[in-house]
Amino acid sequence: MRATGSIQNIMETTLDTIKGSIDANTIIGDPIKTDTTVVVPISKVTIGFGIGGGEYSKGYKEEISKDKNDTNFAGGSAGAVSIQPVAFVVVEDGETRLMSLDNNINMIDNILTITPKVIEKLQKLSQNNKQS
Incomplete structure (x- = not known):
């Protein structure tokens, strides 16, 4: 297995997972309605991730692994997503105001x-x- 393809597969899987967990509704939340007031939560999303990997030979000596396809790949990825509320848009009695944290x-x-x-x-x- 070639390292370039493997790293690309890991990156695509990681990014697809992140994409699937974050959307516009994560940042601008669903409105919360009461009789006279509507509150819309606004959040800040922070994403961080790292990906790495490399090839290593199956054999212990260079003479054994002359074949370019005779390699193994080891790799991995890690990531974190932080969602932090930062403000609320409040619509009450025809007036709109921002209540920030x-x-x-x-x-x-x-x-x-x-x-x-x-x-x-x-x-x-x-x-x-x-x-x-």
């Missing part, structure tokens, strides 16, 4: 929440100045 994102959400109100006030001030 990370304080930095909460600051961004606050800025995004306040921005339309600030723009509205600036527009009103501008209209009042034009009328004056």
Whole structure:
């Protein structure tokens, strides 16, 4: 067995397994509905894996294994998948907000929440100045 084909088979099997376990619903979860509120979980997915292998001769001496097909292959793969919730999108009473488990994102959400109100006030001030 040739090592190149074997490594490729291990890689394909590993990647197919990872692909089968992760999809868009893993990152953006199914909505959770109540009478007045909808909550959508958002997660971060981290994937890591390693693959390796090599050929070794069946014989102990080089003279014995002159045939290129007279080799064995040893290889393996390992991997890990981590799914960590990072935020929830909450729709309640017609308002949408982001509830983050990370304080930095909460600051961004606050800025995004306040921005339309600030723009509205600036527009009103501008209209009042034009009328004056």
